[in-house]
Amino acid sequence: MLELKKLTKTYRTGDKALQDVTLTVPKGQVMALIGPSGAGKSTLIRCINRLVEPTSGSVILDGADITALGAGGLRKMRRRMGMIFQEYALVERLTVMENVLSGRLGYVGFWRSFLRKFPQSDVDEAFRLLDRVGLLEMADKRADELSGGQRQRVGIARALIQDPRLLLVDEPTASLDPKTSRQIMRLICELCAERDLAAVINIHDVALAQMFVERIVGLKAGELAFDGKPTEMTEEVLTNIYGEEDWQATIRNVDDEEAEAALAAS
């Protein structure tokens, strides 16, 4: 569904953020992108919706080449790609409802959006999504009144109301505590499963990624360094991506996880 072909990004400073990245994400697959800071994870995700212009290569979503689109076509295409950010990137001084509805901006004309006269179907969907992420009673609160986890839920609702085919998720849990991180990751993965959405999730926390996703891709200095199942992540792989370190505690211990899950279920 999503295809990256020889995607390359060289910044004006000469930094090679991405080099010949070729990758295919099938429909409905949740994929984690790991790698050290500066490996190009953030650039890769932003090249997909062209918040960052790729230098060369192409990004193909459902057969359409995003890199070849003009301004209008790009905006139409962006509607189908929901994005979730590390620091939530909500418009702090707007209400939760306005933030969620801002996900519909690509579908609504300027004056309607300026006057906040969104179609009733959009408003219905916004309420439905707020209910789904558990923030129905917060609709009228200003975004800066919410806690980190709540803000990220609003961010998720904003991305989903776009009716996307693909979610681009940039470090969704980096500003959250461990428990909230798990809840947010679980929510994202559940929603992807419900809607058969593909997702690319940038994530620092390898253990968290292993816990939730079905495929992990490692990026090292702008190049693919690993592509496989979470169970295939070994100490050697991590050492290859991040460098020498004691990885014993990072890699998921399957028995522990199952014990924990059993405990939670009982």
Place this chain on the structure above:
Amino acid sequence: MPVSTDVHGAKIWQLRNRNQTLIRWGSYLAAVAIFMWCWQRISEATTWFFVWDAPRIAADIGGRAWPPRWSYMDKLWGPLWDTFNMATLGTVLALFLAVPVAFLAARNTTPSTLFIRPVALFIIVSTRSINSLIWALLLVAIVGPGVFAGLMAIALRSIGFCAKLLYEAIEEIDEKQVEAITATGASRWQVMAYGIVPQILPAFAGISVFRWDINIRESTVLGLVGAGGIGLQLQSSLNTLAWPQVTLILIVILFAVIVGEWVSAKVRGAII
């Protein structure tokens, strides 16, 4: 080198070494010498007789100016209303013109850094650098004396001030929020309305009342050059040496300024 080693090999740290210290003291000495020289020049150019006489003259004017002529107040309500109108309408007009200029001047919203931004910056600098009294002088000559000239003078002087503060606010916005709105497929104007405007709204409100407060003060003197408002009365009273009226006008101006300050403080408190 502030760090050196003494004979025993221990490291010594000083804020400045000997040369730096000497240069500092030399500079102080030069500064004092220049100050003394200037003092002397001013002293030579001063007619000291007038200066020694000043307390007596001041006491004389003070004696004539007191008590204020309260009955003159009847003639001040109109000009006072004009003054408030000049300040308020001038501020509103300035804001209308300053907003587009600010967006054109801000590095992150300007359509062209090379061509349009310098023009916007030039508008800001040129309107800001000319005092409203001078604008009023020019405008009285162009559009004739009266409130309209004063209003225009206030507006012109305020464009640069408001646009400068506003474009600095625009440059300091959180780009992540803009990025997030862009990523939804929003158009350029929608990105502005959702990503940028909510972020600068508090700054905009603060700048507006701040400038309005300043303009109340400025509009009280514009009458001195014929641009309407209470300054007109002040000038005619001064010309006819009607000191009790001058006292009353100064009291009225003082109250107008206090009211302006009080209102703007209240409004700013409510926003922030």
